[in-house]
Amino acid sequence: MRNAELQIVLLNAAALLAIGLSNVHIAAAADKVVLATNWLAQPELGGFYQALADGTYAKHGLDVTIKPGGPMVNNRPLLAFGRVDFLVGTNLLQAFDAVKQRIPTKVVAAFFQKDPQCILAHADGPLRTWDDLKRAPLIMGNSGRQTFFLWMNAAQGFPKSNLRPYNHSLAPFLNDKNAAIQGFATAEPKRVAEAIGTEPRVFLLADHGWDSYSTVLETRTELIERRPELVQRFVDASIFGWRNYLAGGDGAAAANALIRKENRSMTDGLIDYSRTKMRELELLGAGELAEMPIGVMDVQRVRDFYEQMVQAGMYDAGDVEPEAAVTVEFVTPAADGQ
Amino acid sequence: MSDRIEPARQLRTGRVLRVLAPLAVGAVLLAAWEAIVWAKQIPSYLLAPPSLIAKTLLAEWSTLGAAWAVTLQTMLVALAAAVVIGVTMAAVFASSRALETMLFPYAVMLQVTPLVAVAPFIVLWFNDRVWLAQVLCAWIVAFFPILSNTSIGLRSADRGQRDLFDLYGATRWQKLRMLLAPSALPYFLAGLKISANLALVGAIVGEFVIGPAAEHPGLATTILASQLRQDTPMMFAALAVVSLTGVAVFFLVHLVSWFLLRRWHESAVD
Amino acid sequence: MSNPPRRIESPLVEINDVGKSYPSGVVALEGFSMRLRDGEFVSLLGPSGCGKSTVLRMIAGLAKPTSGGVRTTAGVGSLGCVFQEPTLLPWATVWKNVFLPLRLRGVSGGEAKTQVDGVLELVGLGEFAGAYPRELSGGMKMRASVARALVTQPRLLLLDEPFAALDEITRNRTNDDLRRLWRQRRWAGLFITHSVLESVYLSTRVLVMSPRPGRIVEEIAIDLPETRSAETRTSSQYVELCRRVSQALEAAESAYV
Numbered sequence: 120m121r122n123a124e125l126q127i128v129l130l131n132a133a134a135l136l137a138i139g140l141s142n143v144h145i146a147a148a149a150d151k152v153v154l155a156t157n158w159l160a161q162p163e164l165g166g167f168y169q170a171l172a173d174g175t176y177a178k179h180g181l182d183v184t185i186k187p188g189g190p191m192v193n194n195r196p197l198l199a200f201g202r203v204d205f206l207v208g209t210n211l212l213q214a215f216d217a218v219k220q221r222i223p224t225k226v227v228a229a230f231f232q233k234d235p236q237c238i239l240a241h242a243d244g245p246l247r248t249w250d251d252l253k254r255a256p257l258i259m260g261n262s263g264r265q266t267f268f269l270w271m272n273a274a275q276g277f278p279k280s281n282l283r284p285y286n287h288s289l290a291p292f293l294n295d296k297n298a299a300i301q302g303f304a305t306a307e308p309k310r311v312a313e314a315i316g317t318e319p320r321v322f323l324l325a326d327h328g329w330d331s332y333s334t335v336l337e338t339r340t341e342l343i344e345r346r347p348e349l350v351q352r353f354v355d356a357s358i359f360g361w362r363n364y365l366a367g368g369d370g371a372a373a374a375n376a377l378i379r380k381e382n383r384s385m386t387d388g389l390i391d392y393s394r395t396k397m398r399e400l401e402l403l404g405a406g407e408l409a410e411m412p413i414g415v416m417d418v419q420r421v422r423d424f425y426e427q428m429v430q431a432g433m434y435d436a437g438d439v440e441p442e443a444a445v446t447v448e449f450v451t452p453a454a455d456g457q
Numbered sequence: 458m459s460d461r462i463e464p465a466r467q468l469r470t471g472r473v474l475r476v477l478a479p480l481a482v483g484a485v486l487l488a489a490w491e492a493i494v495w496a497k498q499i500p501s502y503l504l505a506p507p508s509l510i511a512k513t514l515l516a517e518w519s520t521l522g523a524a525w526a527v528t529l530q531t532m533l534v535a536l537a538a539a540v541v542i543g544v545t546m547a548a549v550f551a552s553s554r555a556l557e558t559m560l561f562p563y564a565v566m567l568q569v570t571p572l573v574a575v576a577p578f579i580v581l582w583f584n585d586r587v588w589l590a591q592v593l594c595a596w597i598v599a600f601f602p603i604l605s606n607t608s609i610g611l612r613s614a615d616r617g618q619r620d621l622f623d624l625y626g627a628t629r630w631q632k633l634r635m636l637l638a639p640s641a642l643p644y645f646l647a648g649l650k651i652s653a654n655l656a657l658v659g660a661i662v663g664e665f666v667i668g669p670a671a672e673h674p675g676l677a678t679t680i681l682a683s684q685l686r687q688d689t690p691m692m693f694a695a696l697a698v699v700s701l702t703g704v705a706v707f708f709l710v711h712l713v714s715w716f717l718l719r720r721w722h723e724s725a726v727d
Numbered sequence: 728m729s730n731p732p733r734r735i736e737s738p739l740v741e742i743n744d745v746g747k748s749y750p751s752g753v754v755a756l757e758g759f760s761m762r763l764r765d766g767e768f769v770s771l772l773g774p775s776g777c778g779k780s781t782v783l784r785m786i787a788g789l790a791k792p793t794s795g796g797v798r799t800t801a802g803v804g805s806l807g808c809v810f811q812e813p814t815l816l817p818w819a820t821v822w823k824n825v826f827l828p829l830r831l832r833g834v835s836g837g838e839a840k841t842q843v844d845g846v847l848e849l850v851g852l853g854e855f856a857g858a859y860p861r862e863l864s865g866g867m868k869m870r871a872s873v874a875r876a877l878v879t880q881p882r883l884l885l886l887d888e889p890f891a892a893l894d895e896i897t898r899n900r901t902n903d904d905l906r907r908l909w910r911q912r913r914w915a916g917l918f919i920t921h922s923v924l925e926s927v928y929l930s931t932r933v934l935v936m937s938p939r940p941g942r943i944v945e946e947i948a949i950d951l952p953e954t955r956s957a958e959t960r961t962s963s964q965y966v967e968l969c970r971r972v973s974q975a976l977e978a979a980e981s982a983y984v
Contacts, residue, residue, distance in 0.1 A: 193684055199502055216686045222502045256585070261668065265682045282584050284668025286577035294581070617814035624787050624808050624829045635827075639818045721817045721859050 149182040153203040155194035160381035162364075162393035163305055163334065163375055164207060166230060168381075170360025172373035179356040181349075187381060190287050196336060198224055205338050205353060210234060210331040211424055212266050212338055214444040215434065225342040226445040228354050228414035229332035230361060231402045236267055236333070237304040239311060239319040244296040249322055253277050256289065258300040260285035267331075268325055273431035288315060305396040309389055318445050323400070330424045331403075332416065343446065354449040355364055358413045365398060365408060414450040418442050505690040513694040515550050521679060531588065531660035532706075535595030539652055543603030544645065550604075551611035552629070552638065568601040572659075576666035587670040594663030599656035602648040608646025611637045625680075643722050646714040653706045656697035661699065733874060738762040739883055739915050740786055741749040745795035746940075747781055755781045757940035759795070765882065766907055768916040771928035772972065772979055774934030779919045782941075783808075783885050786917065806834075807876030809889040813868035815860040815875075822847070822856040825875045832879075836933040842878055849908060850874040858968060870904070871897070877908065886918045890925070895950075902928055905956055923976065927968045935975040937982070944982075945975040 156164050167185060170176045176183040186203060188194045195213065198206040199222050206224075208214060214226045238257070240246035246255050253275070259268055259282055271277040285301060292300040293314055304321050312318045336357065343350055345423070356382065364371050371394070379385045397403065404411040425441035428434055487507045493499070494506035501509055514521065546564070548555035572594050580590040614636050624633050666675035674682075676695055683691035718725035740763040747756040756777035759779040762767055772777045785797045787808055799806075807828075822843060823830075829839045847853050850870040860868055869889055876884055877926045886905075890898045908928055909916055920926050926933045927949055935945040949968055951959060959965050 131462075179673055195687065196638075199687075213687065214683070216688070220502050221500070221687070261678065262685055263680045264669070264678075265685045280671050281656050282671040284587055286580075286666070286668065288577055290577075291585075292582055449509050615812075615814060617812050618809045618816065620784075620787075620789050620810065621814050621827075622831070623789055624806070628833045631831055635830075636816070639816065642818070662813045702752070721819075721861060723861075 123393045130419075136369065138179055148182050149177065149214070150352075151184075152176075152180045152205065152349070153184045153186055154205045154207070154351060155188065155197050155203040156207040156314070157187040157188045157194065157209050159189045159384075160185075160378040161306070161385065162375075162378065162390050162397070163235065163303060163392070165364040165371065165378065166357055166361030167207070167396075168360075168377050169364035169371060169374035170443060172377045173363060173370070175356045175359045175363070176300070176353075177303070179352040181353060181356060184352075185381075187267065197403065198339060201339070204334055204342060208335045208337050209262075210236075210266065210333050211335065211421065212331065212433070213443065214337065215425060215439050215441065217337075218441075218443045219434070224337050225340055225443075226332075226335045226337050226355065227371065227449045228336040229334070229352060229445075230336065230357075230414055231333035232404050232415075233323075233325045233400065233402050234267075234329060234331050234333040235261075235304045235397075235400065236324045237302055237307075238299050238322045238324070239302045240299045240321055240322070241291070241296045242317045244320075246297070246320065247297055248259055249275075249327055252299050252322060253281075255281065255297055255299045256295065257281045257282050258283045258285045258298055260301065265300050266394070267329060269433050270329060270431045271324075271375055273433070274427070279388065304400060305393040305402070306389065308396075309392040313388075314345045328427070328432075330420065330427065332421075336414070347448075354414065357415045358450070361403060361413050362408060364413070365403065367394075416447050416450065418443055418445065418447060423443050465560060477587055502623060502687060502689045505693045509690050510527050510693045510697055514688040514697060517694060521694060521698055522564045522675075524676045524679045524695070525672060525702070527670070527673045528636070528660050528664070528677070529596055529677060529702065531591050532656045532665070534623055535659060536653055536656040539600035539603050539656065540590070540597045540649070541558075541584075543600045543652075544607050546604050547607035547611055547631065547641075550608050551633075567597055570597070572597065572662060576663070580667050587667060588673070591660060591663040591670070591675075594667060595656050595659030596601050598659035598662075599652040602651040602655065603645065604648075606644045606648030606651075607641050610641025613644065614640040622699070643718055643724060645712070646717065650707065650710045650714065653710050654703050657699070657703055657706060738764050739799060739801050740917070741796075741798045741800075741876060742782070742785075743796045745782075745785070745792040745797060746783070747778065747790070747793050754940040756792075757942060759942045761934060761943055763883070763915055763917055763972075764875045765915050766913050767932060768918065768930050769932045769934060770918045770930040771919055771934050772920055772923065772926045772976065773937060773941060774938050774976070775921055776790050777936045777938050778941035779936055780811075780887055783917065783919055786883075787885055801881070801915075804879065805882040807879060807884045809869075809872050809876045809884070811859070811888050811891060813865075813870060813872040815871055817860050819859075820856065821852060821858050821863070821871050822859070822909070824860065824871060825878050828879050833958055839878075842880075846874045847876045849877070849911075850904065861984035866893055866901055869893065869901060872907070873905070877912070880912075881914055884914045884916045886916065888919050888921070891920075891922075897927070899960075903927065903956070910953070923969050923972050924960075925963060927951075928960065933972055935972065935979055937979045944979045947972055947975065 145377070154167060158164065160168060170186060171183050177376065179448070186194060186197075194203065195208075196204060197203045201307070205429065211226070217224045223350070238252055240252065246252055259275065264282060265277060268282070273277060289300070290309070292298050293311070300307075302368070304323055308318045308321055318454065336354065338350055366375055375387070375390050378390065403413055404415075421444065422441050425434070429436050460621070491506045491508060494504055505513070529617070546560070550561065576590070576594060576711060580587060580594055580712050583590045583593070599666040616634055618640075619632075627635070660675065661677045664675045669675060669678040676699055680692055715725045740761070742759060742761050745756055745759045746754070750753040758777075759782065761782075771782060773779045780866065781790060785792055786799055787806065804842075819827070825847060826836065826839050826843050829842065830836075844856070845852070847856055850872060850873055852867060852870055855863065855867065860871070863871065872889065883973070888902050888925060893901060902925060914933060916929075916930055918926065931951050933947045934943050935947070937944045947968070951962075951968070
């Protein structure tokens with residue numbers, strides 16, 4: 120095993136920065152791999168926990184550690200810095216940003232074909248349609264404001280002045296029948312229902328033209344070039360993980376136990392709800408689970424989405440070659456797909 | 458005699474040094490930083506060199522400047538409130554030991570409450586007036602040093618000087634204005650020096666934990682957004698704006714302090 | 728109340744059988760009586776800790792007796808006080824420091840100008856009106872403090888060991904100045920000191936106090952000539968008076984050992 124580490128320590132006026140570049144491993148036994156995610160352990164990341172818990176990663180010769188994200192945690196720099204090998208990204212925007220900033224990372228698989236990002240409104244409140252939402256106080260955190268809200272603002276006419284701060288608490292929403300709040304369609308409706316008894320109205324961004332993939336798997340270009348077979352093994356094992364996680368029955372028990380252990384606020388009720396919703400909303404694709412081409416990406420769709428974002432004013436036309444943000448070599452496309 | 462002239466020259470050299478020395482240190486550090494980035498060919502997304510940060514600062518000034526103005530405003534309003542409320546409370550405490558004993562623990566409680574924990578509630582209590590909630594956060598961290606220092610300062614008047622005022626039948630107000638206030642001034646200014654930069658930190662942290670005002674995001678949002686968009690040079694540019702503001706504020710308060718105390722207080726006399 | 732006959736001047740200060748004790752149990756004064764008339768310069772001489780400063784603070788109204796009576800016909804307006812320390816306000820110029828007692832009475836700077844300038848000339852600080860206290864020597868600070876006490880043209884000047892911290896040369900010179908000022912203005916002076924030489928040189932009368940609890944044990948009239956100078960300090964009459972005062976002081980102390 121070789122481990123080259125370069126440490127540069129610099130004092131600047133504001134802070135002491137310690138930055139390290141560490142390299143991945145060349146080994147005969149199981150390869151040590153670290154996966155950083157974008158949130159706390161939750162069913163929306165269930166496929167990865169499944170592959171870890173049921174030994175799929177081990178069977179593929181991988182010794183995997185999952186490093187959860189969370190509020191105030193930004194795992195993204197760890198990928199570029201070489202501290203982790205794979206990263207779960209929320210949507211394609213950050214992959215485009217990486218290209219724009221010449222950060223050598225790429226999306227190698229897209230697990231959610233449809234973004235579960237949604238806006239919630241009270242079932243007994245005055246907000247009944249997507250257009251109603253544009254007039255309502257909209258509770259939204261910073262990452263939403265810097266990503267999908269830019270599209271909502273530019274392409275859908277949601278005014279910035281309606282934004283209200285979001286601090287990972289539903290309280291401000293529960294308090295105000297006129298308010299709308301950001302959420303995951305697979306989780307927040309259940310949390311709202313548990314708090315006030317009725318499920319809220321759910322408006323999926325994906326149903327109104329937001330066409331990003333979600334829960335995308337990213338890695339460094341250098342790793343793709345140097346160890347394509349390792350990337351392939353990780354992608355394959357993760358796809359198995361997702362297929363097994365959503366298959367239902369007791370197959371997911373170990374993964375769910377792991378999720379609950381990592382994230383104490385998770386309950387069986389919330390987990391069941393999320394798994395059901397992921398199937399219902401066809402987040403991983405339509406049709407039979409066994410034949411579903413999980414993780415697949417369509418380069419044309421990536422191009423179209425980029426074009427959409429250019430029109431929303433988030434990028435200049437020449438900023439990014441959108442196809443440079445992804446590589447489709449690791450996921451076998453569906454028989455009918457490209 | 459030469460030693461009569463020397464001190465004056467030394468004085469001037471001392472002042473020049475005080476300005477030049479930090480600048481020289483800064484220049485050396487920046488040069489080393491730039492050199493390492495170039496020599497090791499560190500990509501800018503890992504560590505932006507100073508030249509790129511400066512370039513970004515100028516190129517993105519329309520964004521950075523607007524955010525800076527917002528943060529500066531939050532900071533100044535919070536600091537002004539900290540001065541007014543801190544000094545008033547200190548004056549009340551100085552006039553009554555009983556009130557001080559009653560209220561001081563609460564001032565301490567306010568000081569040690571973690572902002573991160575209460576911020577979401579503050580914004581609810583303020584009925585979504587985000588900017589005011591940010592000001593409150595910055596005020597909470599900025600006001601205590603002023604209260605604490607001014608309180609001590611108001612009690613620090615010399616015993617003999619108090620006797621003198623009593624002897625000549627000074628009123629409470631005359632005593633406060635002509636004796637206690639000037640005695641407390643150096644203490645107040647020392648508190649102000651701490652509070653000014655705490656107000657800046659508070660304004661930024663407040664925006665981090667409360668969220669940006671919808672249409673007028675400040676520097677914290679710039680930093681968060683540049684992190685999210687992986688725009689490292691922009692993030693460093695925003696941090697540079699914060700640092701430079703902090704240094705400028707510090708020197709400004711230092712200058713005011715020096716001007717007010719230069720004739721009589723040991724701390725300000727060359 | 729009937730006015731006393733003009734012939735016997737009503738005492739400016741009258742202290743009758745005063746006691747002073749502190750909550751700690753320390754008894755500072757017991758059976759202390761004294762009188763001070765207009766135009767007198769009286770020294771209160773005693774070992775340190777005998778309560779002489781307490782007497783001064785009582786006359787100034789800064790402390791109250793536990794028993795007995797302190798009466799003074801010199802009201803707040805006609806009282807000046809020089810403390811052990813110069814107690815100048817460091818943030819104010821010499822001029823403003825001297826102006827302070829008048830300012831506290833509501834006199835404007837313009838109205839006070841002649842008076843302040845005059846008293847600064849009197850103590851020889853005319854050129855230092857614009858200086859800050861930290862720029863002055865110890866002796867100059869004390870003179871500024873005296874000027875401040877005199878600016879209200881008091882009938883009674885209380886001095887609490889004002890020159891104790893000065894070196895002997897400066898101290899002698901300052902005493903000469905003080906004596907000159909007294910002769911020019913004729914305020915009544917009460918001078919607290921533990922220096923025999925100083926008390927004899929300055930006073931018309933020396934009151935010797937016992938150690939704590941303090942009271943007057945001996946009164947010695949100083950019948951030196953009006954005009955006193957360096958020569959006075961070497962005259963046999965001065966030396967003799969100093970010897971008598973010293974003996975009285977020693978007798979008072981030994982009685983308590």
